[in-house]
Amino acid sequence: MSLSDTARNIEVWTRSNAEYTGESARRAWSKEGIEWGNFGIPERDVLVLGDVAGLDVVELGCGTAYFAAWLARRGARVVGVDPTPAQLETARHLQAEFNLEFPLVEAGGEAVPLPDASFDLALSEHGAATWCDPDLWIAEAARLLRPGGRLVFLHTTPLATICFPDDGPVTTTLQRPYFGMRRFEWSPTEGVEFQLTHANWIGTLRRHAFEVERLVELQAPPDAARHEYYSDFDPEWAKCWPAEEIWSARKR
């Protein structure tokens, strides 16, 4: 990922912070349960994380650090990593407001200034998993994890990626090729996103010494509502096809 991709994503997230995440972060921090993705699927329905008490956890692309906060409240020793200063600023305000302090590090997921083998769980929820070059950030996750540690990340599915038009809500037709998927610039005003085929996700994880343990393809619940900000994720679509998925992999 070139410097300009990172700079562009920081610009996009600075804008999103002003438009949306700055305000919504307080609601997310206030939630008692852990929820996954745009349709807020409860962790108790998917059971991906397990008991995090006492674990060293790094969240790659933590944004306003609500997910990190949920884990910190459950006894994890969390470090949040994000490249966008405005997002970290929001996170710091909320840490003070909720009286829940943990380290925040300003860095992209491709180059994290933290020591080797110092975490039990590396996590990304639409963070590094979406916005960083997979070869680089998965290599970083592998480096940061202790042997036996886990990498858990949520992102958009490859199927949804090929069903999104250049602009607007997800469709029921295939809009772009699956083979060769990698770097996406959806529009000049949006950031740079990454997506791979399922074969290449598995290949990338294996290459970085991960054993793939689970792939949870999330189904929107019957009462799912359209997300107020990420509105291109159509809940009716996501009831029939997976819009988001969670990978869980173990470092050898």
Add this chain to the structure above:
Amino acid sequence: MSALTEHAARNRTHWDATADDYQERHGAFIGRPEPRWGIWQIPESELGTLGDVAGKDVLELGCGAAQWSILLAQRGARPVGLDNSERQLEHARRAMAAAGVDFPLVHASAESAPLEDASFDVVFCDHGAFGWADPYLVMPEASRLLRSGGLLTFSMTSPIASLCFHPETDLMEPALHRDYFGMHRLDDAESVNFQLPYGEWLRLFLRHDLEVEELIEPRPEADARSTYWDASEVEWARRWPSECIWKARKR
């Protein structure tokens, strides 16, 4: 040996009735002098899925006329070919005699194979039992039959292709025609096929002590032709995955 499941009985009737037509239509296409995979007959030498089979005990689950097992026997493997259709196995016997090779053929459903535990180094199929029998029954069988460290590899239709197949035109379309969640048994008038979501395939491997090593999504060349897919569908298969080949290792 347990009785055939209802879908295995239906598929046996279907394959016994259509084996002659099938071999007439596809036999030459899939009976080439070197191992090739699937709809587009992509060479094993490019995909490197099975590796060196010399000296290995190899089980083919859904061998049809044993085109694959014959080639593996010629490369030093000790194959066993299993098929649910006796008529297919008659074609296999003729092909083996013509090739001058001999190995055991077993007439059974892969859902309950009358073979010893831990007796194979490789269990594989190319559009065989994993699409034509219930994966929830075949996966534990494959795991049981493999030795520790053994390889399970099989090709089948990709889950994305299963979504995009148009049931009325019989053609692939760039559109989602079927729901994904809960995908399992796909019936048509004469036979029953099976498919699972990607995540469910992974769960099934791990539940049966199989570590996933690789997922290969073969992509045909622009000039590829097949006796299975219409020439008009090559363009679909160039853009989206028509097939999956899974590779997993028994712990």
